[in-house]
Amino acid sequence: MDAKTEELRAAHDILAELYADRLASALDHMPAERAVLDLFCDLTLAADLGTNVGDVGCGTGRLEPYLAARGLSPRGIDLSPEMIRVAHRDHPGFDFNVADLRELPFGDASLAGVVCWYSLMYLAPSDRPAAFSELARVVKPGGYLVTAFKAGDGEVRRGGRSTGLSIEFDVYWLSPGEMERRVIDADFAVVFWGGRPAEGQEGSPQGYLLAQRS
Numbered sequence: 100m101d102a103k104t105e106e107l108r109a110a111h112d113i114l115a116e117l118y119a120d121r122l123a124s125a126l127d128h129m130p131a132e133r134a135v136l137d138l139f140c141d142l143t144l145a146a147d148l149g150t151n152v153g154d155v156g157c158g159t160g161r162l163e164p165y166l167a168a169r170g171l172s173p174r175g176i177d178l179s180p181e182m183i184r185v186a187h188r189d190h191p192g193f194d195f196n197v198a199d200l201r202e203l204p205f206g207d208a209s210l211a212g213v214v215c216w217y218s219l220m221y222l223a224p225s226d227r228p229a230a231f232s233e234l235a236r237v238v239k240p241g242g243y244l245v246t247a248f249k250a251g252d253g254e255v256r257r258g259g260r261s262t263g264l265s266i267e268f269d270v271y272w273l274s275p276g277e278m279e280r281r282v283i284d285a286d287f288a289v290v291f292w293g294g295r296p297a298e299g300q301e302g303s304p305q306g307y308l309l310a311q312r313s
């Protein structure tokens with residue numbers, strides 16, 4: 100594992116309990132996020148490609164009950180073993196595994212969709228084409244990808260400092276235009292894009308993109 104990935108993984112191991120504590124019910128207060136996820140769920144079910152979806156970079160698994168309540172069968176993967184340990188603890192009954200999104204443990208065209216909720220914004224630009232190709236590999240033609248990300252100028256920042264936990268890692272405020280180009284290059288068609296200003300403790304605006312596999 101390269102040094103940047105090791106740094107990211109170690110930081111998220113330390114963040115796992117904080118995430119479990121702070122994010123468990125965050126969606127309850129985020130109508131825009133629920134609306135984008137609901138659109139993903141509705142379109143994925145309407146595509147009639149089955150209910151299996153990947154939650155890629157699932158963190159502590161907070162989205163699993165939400166997706167399951169809307170008829171999907173999510174399987175979570177995350178780089179951080181500690182995130183996965185907490186996900187198993189807090190959401191027993193769901194399938195969670197340690198994996199890197201650049202090498203997904205899902206078969207070709209095996210999923211009706213993938214959710215990448217704030218998990219693609221750590222990818223260095225050089226890793227992005229292969230990562231989007233990997234997402235495209237696992238989604239059935241006609242299936243969907245939905246992603247949320249910190250939206251901005253595309254520049255890298257150092258994340259984690261504000262937690263006071265002595266952690267740091269690279270995080271990119273992704274350009275919505277670049278995200279559109281990346282999914283199109285990976286053989287998806289954009290269905291919805293949107294964004295909203297930063298709220299509360301968020302340091303950046305948030306971007307959303309929903310795309311269908313060609």
Ligand SMILES: C[S@@+](CC[C@H](N)C(=O)[O-])C[C@H]1O[C@@H](n2cnc3c(N)ncnc32)[C@H](O)[C@@H]1O
Nearest residue numbers: 111156157158177178179199200216217218221
């Ligand atoms: C901001 S958290 C979001 C977690 C979850 N999606 C949520 O919304 O609660 C980002 C997660 O992406 C994971 N992650 C980052 N890079 C990854 C990679 N290359 N492969 C798999 N997971 C990754 C991190 O370990 C972390 O748990």
